[in-house]
Amino acid sequence: MARRFSYARIKSHRNYEIEELAECVGVTPQTVRTWIKEGLPAITDKRPFLIVGNPAKAFLKEREAARKVKRGQGEFYCVRCKQPRKAALGLTETATMANGRRVLKGFCDVCETPCSRFLPASDAA
Numbered sequence: 447m448a449r450r451f452s453y454a455r456i457k458s459h460r461n462y463e464i465e466e467l468a469e470c471v472g473v474t475p476q477t478v479r480t481w482i483k484e485g486l487p488a489i490t491d492k493r494p495f496l497i498v499g500n501p502a503k504a505f506l507k508e509r510e511a512a513r514k515v516k517r518g519q520g521e522f523y524c525v526r527c528k529q530p531r532k533a534a535l536g537l538t539e540t541a542t543m544a545n546g547r548r549v550l551k552g553f554c555d556v557c558e559t560p561c562s563r564f565l566p567a568s569d570a571a
């Protein structure tokens with residue numbers, strides 16, 4: 447699961463170099479470079495690349511909102527598709543872990559990647 451990053455610490459009117467933004471948000475510079483490839487607004491016509499606080503905040507906020515996609519009943523979040531997916535053939539199985547948490551397992555119906563999700567404790571068998 448992706449780590450939460452604290453975009454709230456970004457100052458809106460500051461310009462950040464990649465390393466500065468990485469440190470501010472609590473990720474590696476490589477992650478910031480990936481974000482730039484994925485559309486994080488940055489001034490990249492000369493080095494050092496500069497990232498303006500306000501659009502960076504908006505980008506990360508939007509990104510976080512996209513991650514919170516609600517899954518429907520029996521759906522998994524497929525890490526390969528990066529989307530909620532139904533279980534292939536509607537087949538799922540429930541496993542109980544050593545710590546008592548229950549896990550629903552299945553395969554993504556699009557790419558067949560094995561998926562699993564924790565079941566809420568209240569979801570009694």
Ligand SMILES: [Zn+2]
Nearest residue numbers: 524527554557
């Ligand atoms: Zn998939």
